[in-house]
Amino acid sequence: MSKCPIMTATNGSPIPDNQNSMTAGPRGPLLAQDWQLFEKHASFNRERIPERVVHAKGSGAYGKLTITGDISKYTKAKVFEVGKETECFLRFSTVAGEKGAADAERDVRGFAVKFYTEEGNWDIVGNNTPVFFIRDPYKFMDFIHSQKRDPRTNLRSGTAQWDFWSQSPEALHQITILMSDRGQPATYRHLNGYGSHTYSLINDDGERYWVKFHFKTEQGHKTNTGEQVAEIIGNDRESHQEDLFNAIENGDFPKWKLKVQIMSEDEAEKTSYNPFDLTKVWPHSEFPLIEVGTLELNRNPENYFAEVEQAAFTPANIVPGIGHSPDKVLQMRILSYGDAQRYRIGANHQHLPVNAARCPVHNYQRDGAMRFDGNGGGSVNYEPNSFEGPIEDASAKEPAVQISGDADRYDHRDGNDDFTQAGDLFRIMPKDEQNRLMDTIAGAMAGVPSSITDRQIEYFMKADVEYGVGIANRLDKS
Numbered sequence: 001m002s003k004c005p006i007m008t009a010t011n012g013s014p015i016p017d018n019q020n021s022m023t024a025g026p027r028g029p030l031l032a033q034d035w036q037l038f039e040k041h042a043s044f045n046r047e048r049i050p051e052r053v054v055h056a057k058g059s060g061a062y063g064k065l066t067i068t069g070d071i072s073k074y075t076k077a078k079v080f081e082v083g084k085e086t087e088c089f090l091r092f093s094t095v096a097g098e099k100g101a102a103d104a105e106r107d108v109r110g111f112a113v114k115f116y117t118e119e120g121n122w123d124i125v126g127n128n129t130p131v132f133f134i135r136d137p138y139k140f141m142d143f144i145h146s147q148k149r150d151p152r153t154n155l156r157s158g159t160a161q162w163d164f165w166s167q168s169p170e171a172l173h174q175i176t177i178l179m180s181d182r183g184q185p186a187t188y189r190h191l192n193g194y195g196s197h198t199y200s201l202i203n204d205d206g207e208r209y210w211v212k213f214h215f216k217t218e219q220g221h222k223t224n225t226g227e228q229v230a231e232i233i234g235n236d237r238e239s240h241q242e243d244l245f246n247a248i249e250n251g252d253f254p255k256w257k258l259k260v261q262i263m264s265e266d267e268a269e270k271t272s273y274n275p276f277d278l279t280k281v282w283p284h285s286e287f288p289l290i291e292v293g294t295l296e297l298n299r300n301p302e303n304y305f306a307e308v309e310q311a312a313f314t315p316a317n318i319v320p321g322i323g324h325s326p327d328k329v330l331q332m333r334i335l336s337y338g339d340a341q342r343y344r345i346g347a348n349h350q351h352l353p354v355n356a357a358r359c360p361v362h363n364y365q366r367d368g369a370m371r372f373d374g375n376g377g378g379s380v381n382y383e384p385n386s387f388e389g390p391i392e393d394a395s396a397k398e399p400a401v402q403i404s405g406d407a408d409r410y411d412h413r414d415g416n417d418d419f420t421q422a423g424d425l426f427r428i429m430p431k432d433e434q435n436r437l438m439d440t441i442a443g444a445m446a447g448v449p450s451s452i453t454d455r456q457i458e459y460f461m462k463a464d465v466e467y468g469v470g471i472a473n474r475l476d477k478s
């Protein structure tokens with residue numbers, strides 16, 4: 001007796017023959033009544049959901065966050081209680097390429113983690129870089145268009161990239177990271193993750209502290225040279241996926257130390273830079289890293305589509321004791337990530353197993369396409385009500401954030417230093433890394449009109465004269 005279950009159509013009825021379609025005679029045409037055949041094709045035609053516009057290609061795994069350092073004076077979040085273990089799901093990704101892009105390409109890497117805490121899901125939707133190319137979300141679409149395919153040639157365009165960057169001095173810091181060795185990580189295991197934005201922590205006394213989250217790789221940094229990348233991509237477009245999957249499958253669980261930088265509200269008034277500016281880091285010498293715990297990945301998903309492709313992250317997902325900040329890009333992402341997931345997966349995407357909270361969820365949201373979780377059953381669907389429906393909990397209220405100012409469109413470049421921190425990064429690099437950085441930038445600028453490269457070189461010059469001169473010299477030679 002075979003142990004295989006009986007194959008069925010989606011309505012549950014047995015499939016009598018999965019090899020031969022129904023035809024009028026052995027040579028004849030198909031019959032419209034072969035509903036099993038049509039169901040199979042119709043399902044296949046709908047297998048793909050819209051690809052993410054950015055971060056399309058990704059790899060994911062489950063794991064746990066274990067807290068070892070006490071930060072209870074800054075936050076009441078239960079996920080941070082010493083000794084606490086919280087299940088999580090981490091999706092790594094490349095950013096600019098499409099779903100078929102090669103993993104090893106030079107790019108920023110996404111580092112998005114969903115912590116299934118007992119107080120709700122907390123998502124950090126970060127990158128392997130502590131900063132980003134823009135500081136005003138109004139420019140995000142323009143930035144991404146300049147990095148993706150040219151509308152006419154359908155090719156990536158160095159001219160478009162540098163045209164945008166050379167008119168966006170705030171991008172310089174992130175360009176320096178992207179074009180450095182760390183722009184070509186060897187694997188997803190060998191890179192840091194950063195929350196990038198400033199968030200807040202809120203303690204039991206209702207006091208707020210600003211915070212930056214860092215995930216430092218325990219595997220060490222490992223990067224590829226340009227030659228290695230060319231060779232890897234020639235043989236294998238899935239090198240990061242393969243590495244992560246196999247490491248976990250072999251019990252070699254990758255780990256990251258979770259560290260935080262903390263800034264008081266008073267200190268935030270005094271920094272020379274805007275601490276809510278996504279193009280800036282907080283120098284470690286002023287705001288030292290505090291070790292909080294370890295994130296370990298230890299379980300591969302069983303089904304890539306169900307768990308990685310349908311994984312939906314949003315920085316809107318926070319829990320009591322963790323809050324947002326006035327960072328403009330974060331503010332927009334709070335809205336736009338959920339919006340993108342509702343378009344990509346649907347109104348009820350948060351009920352899918354990979355996205356669902358592990359704690360009870362009670363509210364009055366109902367219906368919508370593909371509502372598959374019982375939809376609240378017969379329970380009351382409005383509030384206030386007299387039937388013991390869920391009620392609000394004032395203890396979850398955040399302390400007020402002081403906001404003032406006249407509503408206007410303020411020039412975010414006015415008086416903003418876009419050069420010092422990019423120069424700081426250049427200056428901490430050893431000479432050989434500086435040389436590789438400048439070689440890479442000059443190579444990426446090949447064929448770009450000099451009206452654009454001249455504009456960009458001025459920025460490198462302002463960050464560090466050696467940086468600017470080094471690139472200018474390389475371009476003259478080429």
Ligand code: NDP
Nearest residue numbers: 130177180181182192281282283284285421422424425428
């Ligand atoms: P520190 O000397 O205290 O730290 C330097 C930081 O730079 C380390 O976090 C290191 O990461 C990281 N780093 C080293 N090489 C690269 C690279 N090629 N690309 C990206 N990051 C790299 O410096 P400061 O805090 O004073 O900051 C100096 C500069 O370092 C900043 O302008 C910024 O560009 C960069 N940096 C700063 C971070 C911060 O949060 N302060 C975070 C990341 C980068 P690791 O420890 O993993 O080797």
